[in-house]
Amino acid sequence: MSKPSGIDEKKMIKVSKELFTDGLPLPAEVYTRLPSGQFILVGRKADTGNLSNLHLMQEKQVDLFVREEEYNGVVTFNVNLIEKTLxxxxxxxxxxxxxxxxxxxxxxxxxxxxxxxxxxxxxxxxxxxxxxxxxxxxxxxxxxxxxxxxxxxxxxxxxxxxxxxxxxxxxxxxxxxxxxxxxxxxxxxxxxxxxxxxxxxxxxxxxxxxxxxxxxxxxxxxxxxxxxxxxxxxxxxxxxxxxxxxxxxxxxxxxxxxxxxxxxxxxxxxxxxxxxxxxxxxxxxxxxxxxxxxxxxxxxxxxxxxxxxxxxxxxxxxxxxxxxxxxxxxxxx
Ligand SMILES: [Fe+2]
CATH class of the missing domain: 1.10.3210.10 (Hypothetical protein af1432)
Structure with missing residues (x-):
């Protein structure tokens, strides 16, 4: 099965859905993987997050992925958020x-x-x-x-x-x-x-x-x-x-x-x-x-x-x- 160009499976990191709080800007481009193995974009970086809807729409748990190079940014964003909210x-x-x-x-x-x-x-x-x-x-x-x-x-x-x-x-x-x-x-x-x-x-x-x-x-x-x-x-x-x-x-x-x-x-x-x-x-x-x-x-x-x-x-x-x-x-x- 061919994958869209630019997406190398080895460079995608599976991440927790808890990293994306609804209503806050997304710290990275967020993808999900179709049963065929293709990755599709479900949220653009800086757009307001609304990924919990995605879970409601599907019966099965949806896996989320970000690109490896954006991963550290996602974690830092959340650590900062934790510092503020705690x-x-x-x-x-x-x-x-x-x-x-x-x-x-x-x-x-x-x-x-x-x-x-x-x-x-x-x-x-x-x-x-x-x-x-x-x-x-x-x-x-x-x-x-x-x-x-x-x-x-x-x-x-x-x-x-x-x-x-x-x-x-x-x-x-x-x-x-x-x-x-x-x-x-x-x-x-x-x-x-x-x-x-x-x-x-x-x-x-x-x-x-x-x-x-x-x-x-x-x-x-x-x-x-x-x-x-x-x-x-x-x-x-x-x-x-x-x-x-x-x-x-x-x-x-x-x-x-x-x-x-x-x-x-x-x-x-x-x-x-x-x-x-x-x-x-x-x-x-x-x-x-x-x-x-x-x-x-x-x-x-x-x-x-x-x-x-x-x-x-x-x-x-x-x-x-x-x-x-x-x-x-x-x-x-
Ligand atoms: Fe120590």
Whole structure:
């Protein structure tokens, strides 16, 4: 079946419908795919969004796609929207949650695209559903949203990606108890909350240029995070443990307390390796290119000397290896 010129299926990214709020301008050209495989344009960039009608008209769920080059713009648009709406008291918490869900699903979509994740978009959506359910359980949900809303936008998607990668590591390590997974998700979601008290001038400056006082300030963020969360009722102590110890490592060279593996909270050991991995795949390397998941794992192992908890790191390595093999099999199959 021929496709309209200019649309390369490999360059289209499936996105969540929650990314397009009715009544707001569309941040990109939005397409759907016909059963024949053809992509058709259903919304033009900058036009007022009205895509929920599209869902009402069809009995089946409609999949939406954007071009790869417009994808980052769509996510940034939504992260900015989240920042604005979370701060607005008159916006209903369900709508706030839906916006978070849209960005969460895109984070997953991005992880899938980066070949971090083995599995379908629908399977990924299940994981996001779990993240969402867990977060909504926080009794002091309004207070949680308020705290979360003060995080800089890119930290929102970093926190979500860390939650997902932590869950994948748990799955690989056969950690299946729901209450444990919930704590991992909540801790990974909130791990960098203390960064909201670190001035942006420090955070935006290259780390190599930090003064000793700035390093000290930055290294206080786990402790500040715990202090912020003490205000929220019923945050489990394991979640506080993750927030406090997500920068510690097995060799005792982390911060703020430089404790060794045996003393680190077992769930913090998992989030620590996930956090470092997510940082590496989102940051540019020395040549200014994004690292692939394989390169990020090799970096932790060879350049950093694998300072993290061994079983957690090996689980991550296995996930990336399996994805790589699956990708190769697909390519030759
Ligand atoms: Fe951190």
């Amino acid at each position: 701060k607005n008291d008159s916006v209903n918490p369900v709508l706030k949650m839906n916006l978070l869900k849209g960005v969460a699903e895109s984070t997953i979509s991005e992880l899938t695209k980066k070949d971090v994740y083995v599995g379908s978009f629908d399977r990924c959506k299940q994981i996001v559903g779990f993240v969402q359910e867990t977060v909504v359980q926080i009794k002091d949900f309004d207070k949680f949203l308020d705290i979360f809303s003060k995080l800089p936008g890119d930290l929102v998607s970093h926190s979500l990606a860390t939650s997902v990668v932590s869950l994948m590591i748990c799955e690989q390590m056969d950690i299946t108890m729901k209450s444990t997974l919930e704590k991992v998700v909540m801790g990974a979601y909130l791990h960098d909350i203390g960064l909201k008290e670190i001035p942006l001038e420090i955070l935006n400056k290259p780390r190599l240029q930090w003064t000793e006082a700035e390093v000290h300030y930055y290294e206080s963020h786990p402790l500040r995070g715990v202090e912020i969360l003490r205000d929220i009722k019923e945050i489990p102590s394991d979640v506080l443990g993750i927030v406090l110890e997500h920068h510690e490592n097995a060799l005792g060279m982390g911060f703020p307390r430089r404790i060794r593996d045996i003393k680190i909270n077992p769930l913090a050991r998992i989030v620590a390796v996930a956090d470092c991995f997510v940082d590496l795949i989102y940051e540019n390397n020395k040549e200014g290119a994004r690292r692939t998941p394989e390169e990020a794992v090799a970096y932790i192992e060879n350049i950093m000397g694998q300072p993290y908890n061994k079983p957690a790191f090996l689980a991550l390595k296995k996930i990336i290896h399996l994805t790589h093999v699956q990708k190769k099999l697909k390519g030759t199959g």
